[in-house]
Amino acid sequence: xxxxxxxxxxxxxxxxxxxxxxxxxxxxxxxxxxxxxxxxxxxxxxxxxxxxxxxxxxxxxxxxxxxxxxxxxxxxxxxxxxxxxxxxxxxxxxxxxxxxxxxxxxxxxxxxxxxxxxxxxxxxxxxxxxxxxxxxxxxxxxxxxxxxxxxxxxxxxxxxxxxxxxxxxxxxxxxxxxxxxxxxxxxxxxxxxxxxxxxxxxxxxxxxxxxxxxxxxxxxxxxxxxx
Amino acid sequence: xxxxxxxxxxxxxxxxxxxxxxxxxxxxxxxxxxxxxxxxxxxxxxxxxxxxxxxxxxxxxxxxxxxxxxxxxxxxxxxxxxxxxxxxxxxxxxxxxxxxxxxxxxxxxxxxxxxxxxxxxxxxxxxxxxxxxxxxxxxxxxxxxxxxxxxxxxxxxxxxxxxxxxxxxxxxxxxxxxxxxxxxxxxxxxxxxxxxxxxxxxxxxxxxxxxxxxxxxxxxxxxxxxxxxxxxxxxxxxxxxxxxxxxxxxxxxxxxxxxxxxxxxxxxxxxxxxxxxxxxxxxxxxxxxxxxxxxxxxxxx
Amino acid sequence: xxxxxxxxxxxxxxxxxxxxxxxxxxxxxxxxxxxxxxxxxxxxxxxxxxxxxxxxxxxxxxxxxxxxxxxxxxxxxxxxxxxxxxxxxxxxxxxxxxxxxxxxxxxxxxxxxxxxxxxxxxxxxxxxxxxxxxxxxxxxxxxxxxxxxxxxxxxxxxxxxxxxxxxxxxxxxxxxxxxxxxxxxxxxxxxxxxxxxxxxxxxxxxxxxxxxxxxxxxxxxxxxxxxxxxxxxxxxxxxxxxxxxxxxxxxxxxxx
Numbered sequence: 040x041x042x043x044x045x046x047x048x049x050x051x052x053x054x055x056x057x058x059x060x061x062x063x064x065x066x067x068x069x070x071x072x073x074x075x076x077x078x079x080x081x082x083x084x085x086x087x088x089x090x091x092x093x094x095x096x097x098x099x100x101x102x103x104x105x106x107x108x109x110x111x112x113x114x115x116x117x118x119x120x121x122x123x124x125x126x127x128x129x130x131x132x133x134x135x136x137x138x139x140x141x142x143x144x145x146x147x148x149x150x151x152x153x154x155x156x157x158x159x160x161x162x163x164x165x166x167x168x169x170x171x172x173x174x175x176x177x178x179x180x181x182x183x184x185x186x187x188x189x190x191x192x193x194x195x196x197x198x199x200x201x202x203x204x205x206x207x208x209x210x211x212x213x214x215x216x217x218x219x220x221x222x223x224x225x226x227x228x229x230x231x232x233x234x235x236x237x238x239x240x241x242x243x244x245x246x247x248x249x250x251x252x253x254x255x256x257x258x259x260x261x262x263x264x265x266x
Numbered sequence: 267x268x269x270x271x272x273x274x275x276x277x278x279x280x281x282x283x284x285x286x287x288x289x290x291x292x293x294x295x296x297x298x299x300x301x302x303x304x305x306x307x308x309x310x311x312x313x314x315x316x317x318x319x320x321x322x323x324x325x326x327x328x329x330x331x332x333x334x335x336x337x338x339x340x341x342x343x344x345x346x347x348x349x350x351x352x353x354x355x356x357x358x359x360x361x362x363x364x365x366x367x368x369x370x371x372x373x374x375x376x377x378x379x380x381x382x383x384x385x386x387x388x389x390x391x392x393x394x395x396x397x398x399x400x401x402x403x404x405x406x407x408x409x410x411x412x413x414x415x416x417x418x419x420x421x422x423x424x425x426x427x428x429x430x431x432x433x434x435x436x437x438x439x440x441x442x443x444x445x446x447x448x449x450x451x452x453x454x455x456x457x458x459x460x461x462x463x464x465x466x467x468x469x470x471x472x473x474x475x476x477x478x479x480x481x482x483x484x485x486x487x488x489x490x491x492x493x494x495x496x497x498x499x500x501x502x503x504x505x506x507x508x509x510x511x512x513x514x515x516x517x518x519x520x521x522x523x524x525x526x527x528x529x530x531x532x533x534x535x536x537x538x539x540x541x542x543x544x545x546x547x548x549x550x551x552x553x554x555x556x557x558x559x560x561x562x563x564x565x566x567x
Numbered sequence: 568x569x570x571x572x573x574x575x576x577x578x579x580x581x582x583x584x585x586x587x588x589x590x591x592x593x594x595x596x597x598x599x600x601x602x603x604x605x606x607x608x609x610x611x612x613x614x615x616x617x618x619x620x621x622x623x624x625x626x627x628x629x630x631x632x633x634x635x636x637x638x639x640x641x642x643x644x645x646x647x648x649x650x651x652x653x654x655x656x657x658x659x660x661x662x663x664x665x666x667x668x669x670x671x672x673x674x675x676x677x678x679x680x681x682x683x684x685x686x687x688x689x690x691x692x693x694x695x696x697x698x699x700x701x702x703x704x705x706x707x708x709x710x711x712x713x714x715x716x717x718x719x720x721x722x723x724x725x726x727x728x729x730x731x732x733x734x735x736x737x738x739x740x741x742x743x744x745x746x747x748x749x750x751x752x753x754x755x756x757x758x759x760x761x762x763x764x765x766x767x768x769x770x771x772x773x774x775x776x777x778x779x780x781x782x783x784x785x786x787x788x789x790x791x792x793x794x795x796x797x798x799x800x801x802x803x804x805x806x807x808x809x810x811x812x813x814x815x816x817x818x819x820x821x822x823x
Contacts, residue, residue: 107806108782446667454680455657
């Protein structure tokens with residue numbers, strides 16, 4: 040007999056998956072708007088963030104209900120805690136996508152082809168990490184989640200490289216200051232998206248294995264381990 | 267104190283053991299005595315034959331029939347009246363009501379009244395008052411039919427005697443039916459009467475039967491109340507109607523033991539008659555036990 | 568989120584109940600909405616069971632009980648002298664804390680209610696018995712064994728049998744007095760799931776000393792203390808942000 044509680048948990052999961060797919064779309068659209076300088080697409084992304092915020096509020100409500108009224112324990116509890124954090128993470132990824140879309144609008148306005156340095160590569164990695172993190176949540180796959188964690192270093196590297204390249208660019212040509220600033224903005228947002236998807240992957244691992252892996256907790260002897 | 271307790275405990279145990287032994291032996295002795303003395307006289311002929319030759323020979327068939335009729339009548343009157351009274355006392359009467367307390371007081375007193383007093387009451391009230399008035403009303407006093415000791419008055423007197431037994435037993439049985447069952451029935455929209463009829467009574471049936479059997483056992487053996495209300499020493503024929511007198515086993519023994527012309531010759535008959543009475547009572551109890559067992563089994567499955 | 572005003576099934580107005588000198592229910596007014604589950608919580612002796620039993624006049628069985636005030640059911644005060652209590656109890660059924668099936672067969676237990684109302688047609692009774700047992704989520708477990716004694720079932724099954732028995736009379740309201748307190752967690756979960764299903768067709772009021780159960784199962788919760796109604800609100804609010812400190816202390820377990 041499927042209990043009403045189980046149905047509600049499934050409902051929460053479905054809502055998060057829906058939210059994730061909207062966020063994934065927004066990130067992809069924002070990236071494309073940036074690379075192809077498509078002003079309309081950028082506008083769509085900015086407008087589409089409202090839906091993401093709506094879903095975040097709905098999920099918050101559901102989570103409070105479940106915690107207050109159903110007294111979940113064990114795997115149900117871990118799922119709900121993970122869901123709460125993933126909910127927030129997805130909303131912030133959505134915000135970063137909006138930032139990228141705003142940069143895309145600025146680039147599109149200048150009608151010039153801008154040098155994008157490492158940005159395209161970072162976009163690829165970020166989108167890949169996001170997709171894998173979300174898939175690992177849907178399929179409850181801690182192995183896939185672990186792989187996401189490993190790629191974060193790459194994107195951090197690329198971000199640093201981009202910033203150094205921008206500094207060089209500005210030094211050689213002061214007129215490219217604005218473009219340079221916009222590029223750093225995009226790079227930082229992509230790097231943040233990478234960080235947030237890493238968070239999501241860490242939550243998935245917590246949910247499944249009851250292990251806290253964030254902040255290298257496993258290397259610390261004073262951190263309480265949940266068995 | 268603690269040093270005396272084991273001794274105290276032990277002597278208490280011994281005392282109760284001895285007491286039980288005494289009681290059991292007494293019963294065994296009585297039964298053995300009756301059986302051995304009466305066995306040889308107890309033949310099929312004895313049971314089916316009339317007394318002959320001034321009670322010195324023959325059988326006790328009429329007495330058996332008389333006892334039988336009396337017991338049946340007594341139960342038909344006593345058990346329903348007692349049951350209904352018990353139901354009233356437990357289910358309907360408020361605990362504080364004066365009427366209920368009066369009834370209880372009456373029941374308790376009745377239980378303590380000596381049997382012979384019932385007999386006198388039966389004579390004075392049923393035979394002389396009710397009976398004679400009935401004759402006045404029915405036949406204008408010409409035919410002295412109901413104003414005499416007979417089967418009806420004797421049975422009614424016995425019913426009165428056994429009433430307290432029935433009431434107490436049934437009351438006990440009704441009280442053991444848990445309150446939750448009553449509440450369940452009422453919560454389903456049953457009236458109080460429906461609840462009693464369909465839930466309380468079926469569940470206290472064993473108690474009702476016990477009450478009935480106890481009453482019958484007590485009544486079957488009592489002789490005093492029927493002395494002047496209907497029993498006769500010798501009758502040429504069996505009682506044909508309620509207004510007839512009847513012969514009776516217990517009474518028969520009494521008469522033979524005290525007023526027979528030849529006590530020695532009738533000794534065998536006395537013992538045999540007593541034995542019949544004993545067997546009668548025992549088998550009644552046995553029937554009751556079996557009935558209760560079957561009803562209890564039916565309620566459990 | 569806008570909600571349509573729910574229809575009110577039962578309304579208590581200034582209800583006061585005394586047991587002799589003890590003032591057990593002090594001026595309580597409460598609305599019970601249709602097709603919802605309303606829970607009454609509070610510490611032992613707070614009067615929640617007394618209040619519940621006042622709704623179908625089961626307190627009448629207690630000699631020392633005196634009730635003043637009104638309980639309105641379909642605009643009629645159930646305590647009006649002209650009210651037929653027997654009829655009332657057909658429309659407002661009750662489930663008790665300790666399951667109390669009759670010592671009869673499962674079939675006869677469920678058929679008891681319809682029978683005393685005069686239903687004698689065997690086929691109709693068969694229908695009613697099957698339907699009630701299905702609604703009580705017990706049919707599958709007992710359908711081949713209807714002649715078995717009701718007492719031979721497990722505790723949880725007995726309680727569902729009592730629910731089926733109450734449903735057979737087709738009440739509009741079902742009152743439950745701690746229906747799962749004598750049951751193990753699995754049997755309790757089954758009863759809670761059943762309550763959730765039943766509220767679609769019936770109005771349910773439940774007394775429970777287990778407030779987590781109230782949180783899981785009810786739409787509205789009323790908190791009683793020493794005979795008074797302290798707070799009555801949507802269950803969600805009672806358990807996330809109650810208005811009264813007393814309520815907060817009770818649900819967080821800080822009570823003495």
